[in-house]
Amino acid sequence: MFRIEEVEHRYGDRTVLRDVSVELTERRVAVVGANGSGKSTFARLLNGLVVPTSGTVTVDGLDTRKDGRRIRAKVGFVFQDPDLQIVMPTVAEDLAFGLKHRGLSKADIDQRVEQALEDNGLRDLRDQPAHLLSGGQKQRLAIASVLATAPRYVVFDEPTTMLDLRSKRQIARVMAELEQPVVVVSHDMDLLEGFDRVLVFDEGRLVADGPPDVSIAFYLELMGAC
Numbered sequence: 001m002f003r004i005e006e007v008e009h010r011y012g013d014r015t016v017l018r019d020v021s022v023e024l025t026e027r028r029v030a031v032v033g034a035n036g037s038g039k040s041t042f043a044r045l046l047n048g049l050v051v052p053t054s055g056t057v058t059v060d061g062l063d064t065r066k067d068g069r070r071i072r073a074k075v076g077f078v079f080q081d082p083d084l085q086i087v088m089p090t091v092a093e094d095l096a097f098g099l100k101h102r103g104l105s106k107a108d109i110d111q112r113v114e115q116a117l118e119d120n121g122l123r124d125l126r127d128q129p130a131h132l133l134s135g136g137q138k139q140r141l142a143i144a145s146v147l148a149t150a151p152r153y154v155v156f157d158e159p160t161t162m163l164d165l166r167s168k169r170q171i172a173r174v175m176a177e178l179e180q181p182v183v184v185v186s187h188d189m190d191l192l193e194g195f196d197r198v199l200v201f202d203e204g205r206l207v208a209d210g211p212p213d214v215s216i217a218f219y220l221e222l223m224g225a226c
């Protein structure tokens with residue numbers, strides 16, 4: 001469970017989140033809002049990549065300010081741009097990289113890599129240079145690398161922005177089948193089908209919070225789209 005209490009966040013003298021208090025307990029939570037409204041900053045607060053300037057963020061009772069390492073092991077984070085996440089030459093090596101330094105045996109790592117290749121439709125790409133993959137394949141690899149670490153929660157920050165329709169659908173399917181609770185920042189309303197709860201941010205404030213139909217209608221009106 002994520003508990004965000006009276007959070008404000010500033011970059012330098014610029015306040016980008018203000019007075020945000022919310023508890024997230026649902027399986028599928030989405031975050032929408034205009035460019036620059038603070039969504040990515042909010043997402044990053046959830047795994048301690050960003051710590052709040054004031055207020056607190058806890059994950060299952062752990063404070064992101066004090067327990068960053070444990071929280072990052074619990075909360076997987078998928079970036080918009082998979083190139084930020086892919087660090088090793090081949091697909092299999094990249095999957096293995098995230099599993100090192102976790103106290104796993106080599107046999108365990110090998111087994112998890114094989115499972116991740118299988119689960120994410122990457123088996124045929126096992127020994128391919130990661131930088132030669134298509135955008136959709138790279139995003140699948142980035143997601144597979146995060147899932148291979150068996151996080152308790154997964155946060156996605158605009159995971160489909162750079163993808164074509166087919167790849168978007170593949171990622172939507174991967175997300176729909178996940179057992180873990182997810183929090184997804186997205187501009188892609190189609191991706192939010194079946195979500196339990198949608199948060200709307202505007203200029204750093206949480207301005208709507210409810211079921212998708214209600215929140216999305218609010219958001220469209222805010223954007224002047226209806």
Ligand SMILES: Nc1ncnc2c1ncn2[C@@H]1O[C@H](COP(=O)(O)OP(=O)(O)OP(=O)(O)O)[C@@H](O)[C@H]1O
Pocket residue numbers: 011016033034035036037038039040041042
């Ligand atoms: N590391 C940083 N240093 C300074 N300012 C930042 C930093 N990261 C974000 N900002 C600023 O904070 C504000 C909120 O950014 P954020 O990325 O959280 O918004 P967003 O809603 O995710 O936007 P988008 O939809 O464009 O991704 C923006 O004005 C942005 O320029």
